Amino acid sequence: MTEMARLRKTHPMMEAIVDEVDGRRMRVGNHWLTDFASCNYLGFDLEPEIIAAVPEYLARWGTHPSWSRMIASPRLFIEIEQELTELLGAEDSLTLPTITHIHLSVIPALAGQGTIFLDHNAHRSIHDGCIMARAWGATVQRFDDDNPAQLEEMLRACRTYPRLVCVDGLNSMTGNIPPVAELARVTRANDALLYIDDAHGFGVIGERGPGELSLYGSRGNSLIRHIGESYDGIVLVGGFSKAYSSLLAFVACPTDMKNYLKATTAPHTFSGPSPVASLATVQAGLKLNARRGDAIRADLHRKTARILDGMKQVGLASLNRSGSPIIEVPIGTPDSIDAIGDHLFNRGIYTTLAPYPLVPRNKVGFRIQVTAANTDEEISHLLEVLTEIAEMLPHPTSTRRE
Ligand SMILES: Cc1ncc(COP(=O)(O)O)c(C=O)c1O
Known part of the structure; x- marks a missing residue:
């Protein structure tokens, strides 16, 4: 069985069944999480x-x-x-x-x-x-x-x-x-x-x-x-x-x-x-978009920059060199993907797992997506959890960039 197929069968952060949403929060069973796996970058789904x-x-x-x-x-x-x-x-x-x-x-x-x-x-x-x-x-x-x-x-x-x-x-x-x-x-x-x-x-x-x-x-x-x-x-x-x-x-x-x-x-x-x-x-x-799109994008850019800066401070690398709201975090040790995914899920953060062969082996990790509908409080919580993840990894991933 491939890594991807195994995770699909076993990991709560794959194929989740969402019972309810509230802004960018989502309920899976009785567990509330913040959605950082959404492509609704401008938050138009909730406007x-x-x-x-x-x-x-x-x-x-x-x-x-x-x-x-x-x-x-x-x-x-x-x-x-x-x-x-x-x-x-x-x-x-x-x-x-x-x-x-x-x-x-x-x-x-x-x-x-x-x-x-x-x-x-x-x-x-x-x-x-x-x-x-x-x-x-x-x-x-x-x-x-x-x-x-x-x-x-x-x-x-x-x-x-x-x-x-x-x-x-x-x-x-x-x-x-x-x-x-x-x-x-x-x-x-x-x-x-x-x-x-x-x-x-x-x-x-x-x-x-x-x-x-x-x-x-x-x-x-x-x-x-x-x-x-x-x-x-x-x-x-x-x-x-x-x-x-x-x-x-x-x-x-x-x-x-x-x-x-x-x-x-x-x-x-x-x-x-x-x-x-x-x-x-x-x-x-x-x-x-014609009326408010640029202001929404400026807010999205600011929120994304907050995450990228926070990651740098705790030594978590990203493949992202552009500042776009797609932040893949390679974890360096592909075998930790279950544990890292569990930690994110248990701490209420929903992201996209990026196992092999979705990404090359040296880029296995998880992908954070930011939308304008994610609140600053949600981003503060994400940064707390990312700090914990940085501590779980054997070395700062920033020393092992692409
Ligand atoms: C780069 C890229 N192309 C195409 C698609 C598929 O788009 P659609 O859902 O419109 O078929 C996706 C969806 O995730 C994508 O990321």
Whole structure:
């Protein structure tokens, strides 16, 4: 049995059944914990004005359109795509229910019988999309997204077209951003498309500028705007199911590509759409983002910095070099994961365990995610528990960085 399968069977911090939530607190049986495993970075899942927006949409549209998007779409989709395209500063965008649907259908459509260059550490759903593409005749080669020179060599040796380079944006485990500008230079110079999954960056990081309230930048309009790149030769994928707490995902791409994808991707033709309640929370979320998003992100940045600073003080390392709200804590001794997980759980802290093979053996540990809805008191308690964890580990993990 793999480490992951064993923990799933035995550890209370895996597949927990949550009986009740209260803000960012959750009750599992009769045990209350603070949720530091949530991707609801902006806290929109709990925002009264977003919750209040839903009934009116249901009254107007019913609970679920049920048409596939090829058959018909409520106008809401068109409005969302227009607003999203403007926010991202892209040429156009296409929405489908989830990023997983997008990877499984868009990667094969763009790769054809050509070659995909897949980052080793990309999210599992990208790997699955590449497996699907291989079944349709594409070749898959692996590279390391921290190594654009290796990618350039592989692209130069490649004899087939099309060429697609698939990477994560803001990484879901390390919280870091790959060298996108350099990857984009290499892909453009070698007639390849760069396909980026910024599931965790969208809503959190955005365009930089003098008026910004935090290092996350403004507007939460994702990685390409954050680093000041152009969309030329880049396909950006993201979703509303993390920062926006809703069920909808998008591909930002040129209009010609959007039309090609509409004609070729199975989820557009055959899958049911996002439910009306999700379209409502996306629209209400976009409105709230425009009004208060930057202040919420500044608060999120401050809370995250508090945790990262507190960890440094007690000698706990993190893989996080970016200040993003994803803080993986490698524990250095993979065998301690049960004990560390038990301690967190018993002290009322819920995090994501990161066992092998979810992460490489030397990075086994746990992942803390911060949301704007976590209170300062909850963060003070987390820091107390992290101090205890630092004392449980044989050496300060800061001496054994990546
Ligand atoms: C990087 C990344 N991509 C894709 C997904 C899947 O997104 P969705 O739930 O929209 O399919 C996740 C979810 O955790 C993710 O972290």
